Amino acid sequence: MSRRTLPYALLAPALGLLVLTVVLPTLAVVVLALFRVDLLQSDLDYVGLEQVRTAVAGPEFRAGVTNTVAFTTMTVPIVVPLGLLVALSIDALSHGQALWRAVFFLPYASTLVAMAAVWRWMFLPGSGIIDQIFSDHTGITGWLNSFTWALPAVALVSNWHLLGFVVVIFLAGMTGVSRDLLEAARLDGAGAWNRFWHVTWPALGPATVFAVMITTILSLRTFDTIRVMTNGGPANETATLTFLLWRRGIEFADIGGAAVLTIALLLLVLLAEVGQVRTFARRLEGTGRR
Amino acid sequence: MDRRPTNPATTPREPDMRPTQLRIVALLLAALTLAACSSGTDEAATADATENGSSAAPSGETEDLAEQRSGEPVQVAYTIPALFREPLNAAVAGDTPVDIELVEQGEGCADLPTRLQTDIASGSTADLALLCFSTVRQFIDAGVAQPLDDLITDDPDFDLDQFAPESLEPFRRDGQLYGLPNALSVGALYWNADLFEAAGLDPDTPPQTWSELTEAASALTDDGVDGFSIALYEGNMIFGALFHSNGAGWMNDAETEVTFDDSPGQEVVSLLADMADAGTLRASSDPVALREAFARGEIAMWADSTANLRLIEEQSDFDLRVAPIPHPEGATTVGALNGMAFLMFTEDESARQRAWEAMKVLTSPEAAAEVATATGFLSPNTLTYTREDLLADSVAADPNTAAATRLIEGSVPIYEFPGSRSTEAGTIFRDAIVQVLQGGQPIDDALATAEEQIGLLVEQ
Numbered sequence: 147m148s149r150r151t152l153p154y155a156l157l158a159p160a161l162g163l164l165v166l167t168v169v170l171p172t173l174a175v176v177v178l179a180l181f182r183v184d185l186l187q188s189d190l191d192y193v194g195l196e197q198v199r200t201a202v203a204g205p206e207f208r209a210g211v212t213n214t215v216a217f218t219t220m221t222v223p224i225v226v227p228l229g230l231l232v233a234l235s236i237d238a239l240s241h242g243q244a245l246w247r248a249v250f251f252l253p254y255a256s257t258l259v260a261m262a263a264v265w266r267w268m269f270l271p272g273s274g275i276i277d278q279i280f281s282d283h284t285g286i287t288g289w290l291n292s293f294t295w296a297l298p299a300v301a302l303v304s305n306w307h308l309l310g311f312v313v314v315i316f317l318a319g320m321t322g323v324s325r326d327l328l329e330a331a332r333l334d335g336a337g338a339w340n341r342f343w344h345v346t347w348p349a350l351g352p353a354t355v356f357a358v359m360i361t362t363i364l365s366l367r368t369f370d371t372i373r374v375m376t377n378g379g380p381a382n383e384t385a386t387l388t389f390l391l392w393r394r395g396i397e398f399a400d401i402g403g404a405a406v407l408t409i410a411l412l413l414l415v416l417l418a419e420v421g422q423v424r425t426f427a428r429r430l431e432g433t434g435r436r
Numbered sequence: 437m438d439r440r441p442t443n444p445a446t447t448p449r450e451p452d453m454r455p456t457q458l459r460i461v462a463l464l465l466a467a468l469t470l471a472a473c474s475s476g477t478d479e480a481a482t483a484d485a486t487e488n489g490s491s492a493a494p495s496g497e498t499e500d501l502a503e504q505r506s507g508e509p510v511q512v513a514y515t516i517p518a519l520f521r522e523p524l525n526a527a528v529a530g531d532t533p534v535d536i537e538l539v540e541q542g543e544g545c546a547d548l549p550t551r552l553q554t555d556i557a558s559g560s561t562a563d564l565a566l567l568c569f570s571t572v573r574q575f576i577d578a579g580v581a582q583p584l585d586d587l588i589t590d591d592p593d594f595d596l597d598q599f600a601p602e603s604l605e606p607f608r609r610d611g612q613l614y615g616l617p618n619a620l621s622v623g624a625l626y627w628n629a630d631l632f633e634a635a636g637l638d639p640d641t642p643p644q645t646w647s648e649l650t651e652a653a654s655a656l657t658d659d660g661v662d663g664f665s666i667a668l669y670e671g672n673m674i675f676g677a678l679f680h681s682n683g684a685g686w687m688n689d690a691e692t693e694v695t696f697d698d699s700p701g702q703e704v705v706s707l708l709a710d711m712a713d714a715g716t717l718r719a720s721s722d723p724v725a726l727r728e729a730f731a732r733g734e735i736a737m738w739a740d741s742t743a744n745l746r747l748i749e750e751q752s753d754f755d756l757r758v759a760p761i762p763h764p765e766g767a768t769t770v771g772a773l774n775g776m777a778f779l780m781f782t783e784d785e786s787a788r789q790r791a792w793e794a795m796k797v798l799t800s801p802e803a804a805a806e807v808a809t810a811t812g813f814l815s816p817n818t819l820t821y822t823r824e825d826l827l828a829d830s831v832a833a834d835p836n837t838a839a840a841t842r843l844i845e846g847s848v849p850i851y852e853f854p855g856s857r858s859t860e861a862g863t864i865f866r867d868a869i870v871q872v873l874q875g876g877q878p879i880d881d882a883l884a885t886a887e888e889q890i891g892l893l894v895e896q
Binding site: 187272292293377 | 546549550553554556557574575578580660720721722725728729732734856857859860863867868870871874875885889896
């Protein structure tokens with residue numbers, strides 16, 4: 147085999163798998179979005195873009211996109227700074243770093259479906275511990291049945307779940323922070339804030355980009371917590387695109403409609419990631435390489 | 437599928453023309469998708485049968501019985517295993533005329549229809565399936581459920597009159613019968629007689645009319661206690677009872693027009709919306725949370741399925757009573773029936789005969805008694821409650837179960853919208869009610885929007 151063809155031959159298995167597991171399913175979704183499928187009648191009708199137009203104009207699609215964006219807005223901007231704060235606190239400890247790292251990572255390591263069921267009980271009106279503690283002070287009861295509070299309640303659980311993951315990302319990033327630089331800054335009389343802002347934060351650029359991108363993707367794809375805690379309710383108020391495409395494809399057996407929602411989710415993820423790369427990711431990664 | 441002849445030389449390309457190549461690709465993709473979603477009935481059946489031993493020939497069986505049992509076992513798909521695994525296995529544990537393999541599919545009412553749809557599309561359907569009443573219609577309308585009339589006529593040992601006539605109604609279409617029930621539930625009003633007494637109401641007299649219900653709910657509502665409660669979920673029997681009792685319907689008789697936004701339907705929603713506004717109604721999409729709250733004494737009157745009677749009796753420590761759902765003044769209560777029934781899917785003649793034998797076993801008074809005892813559902817087989825070796829004594833000793841069984845008479849089946857999108861239509865209706873009762877949306881807007889959306893689905 148020539149030196150020219152060898153790299154292609156070595157890449158071929160990985161590329162083949164990529165095509166089989168990513169490219170072809172994506173193309174399949176695009177094709178299925180053009181058909182109306184009736185499983186009981188084994189009927190497949192080509193409807194072209196009509197299905198896309200109907201779905202995009204419908205209230206379900208609007209609710210799905212709005213809730214997905216709102217849910218992501220309630221998680222990423224909260225969990226990333228909070229994760230950074232916790233990571234800095236753990237990093238500053240002289241003893242017990244491993245213990246606290248494990249404590250914060252436990253929620254992420256646990257089974258989300260089981261944890262979501264526990265949170266659901268905690269939010270139950272009357273008997274739930276959260277309801278009992280906060281209803282007197284806030285007047286809010288029946289969080290998961292509330293048109294106003296159901297989505298924030300689910301987002302709270304998502305933040306709790308993701309926090310440990312973000313903490314670990316930042317702690318890993320902090321291993322790249324030069325201790326010599328920090329010590330030099332301290333000797334030069336730099337305070338805690340200046341040491342963070344001028345030494346630690348620039349070095350955390352790549353970790354921050356990774357944390358933001360991964361938590362964004364995970365939030366846009368959230369399903370388990372919503373399925374267990376609210377089942378999309380009340381009246382689709384917590385129904386994100388992932389939940390809706392599952393319900394449409396599996397529960398309603400509307401494969402074409404689910405394919406349309408899948409494409410919408412794919413585009414939303416692409417849009418979010420491209421937006422992040424163009425606005426801050428390159429700059430932050432650049433600061434990390436200084 | 438519609439195939440219109442076209443001449444490419446003279447006819448401009450129509451927007452809805454099917455591109456053949458694209459169709460072939462899509463069919464292949466759909467088949468792949470279905471195969472991925474499909475339950476793998478055969479493997480699941482084998483695994484399940486191996487695990488529970490339901491298909492194993494009992495020791496000491498006679499040669500005649502063994503001969504009858506030769507051939508493929510009858511596959512029976514069922515759902516809600518938490519409730520039905522034990523009684524169904526008990527029902528097939530004895531000497532049955534055919535081998536029966538029980539196949540668990542999913543956890544709830546909505547799961548099995550989805551699996552069946554994919555199984556039907558991939559050609560590997562179970563012979564029989566135990567489905568919730570609220571999901572059977574799509575299979576009958578689509579022509580995939582098999583009629584049972586010839587099997588019943590040819591079987592001199594079988595008496596259809598053993599079933600409560602109301603329980604057979606969901607399976608009758610165009611003069612033919614497509615299913616047999618083995619579990620029933622009816623919408624009922626549960627009330628906490630202790631709270632009635634504490635509020636100065638007669639604990640022996642539940643509200644019978646809508647105005648009595650409103651007054652009682654108002655009197656019972658107190659700090660920490662909600663007067664009345666209703667769960668909002670698809671296929672809700674309480675809405676069925678309230679609608680039927682007020683002469684309202686979801687569609688007109690010919691099922692050409694959605695009608696729940698008409699005046700009788702609006703009156704039902706208004707009744708509940710007024711109570712919600714007055715703070716005397718707790719409405720929730722979470723039926724389990726409501727049941728637990730009622731059991732803790734936080735709800736005085738709770739409208740839900742009689743299938744919950746057993747659980748409530750176990751969980752509560754107050755004086756629990758059961759009554760019909762209140763009706764409008766000058767009318768009578770028309771209950772809404774739900775339950776579980778077997779539909780037959782196999783088309784092969786000899787397999788149908790074997791499936792029929794299995795169906796008789798699984799809907800027998802003995803099997804229905806097993807189900808009623810284990811699950812809290814009522815038996816559709818009237819012999820279950822008249823035979824002393826079955827449940828005659830236990831019903832006589834339990835006034836609440838006796839009251840629940842009396843609710844069956846005159847009830848009508850829970851409504852399922854026509855077509856393959858019936859589940860989605862039910863969800864849209866449920867969401868409209870949630871928007872009114874929990875979201876404060878005007879009744880006219882919510883019902884009109886839902887009516888329009890469901891109309892489009894039915895049209896499709």
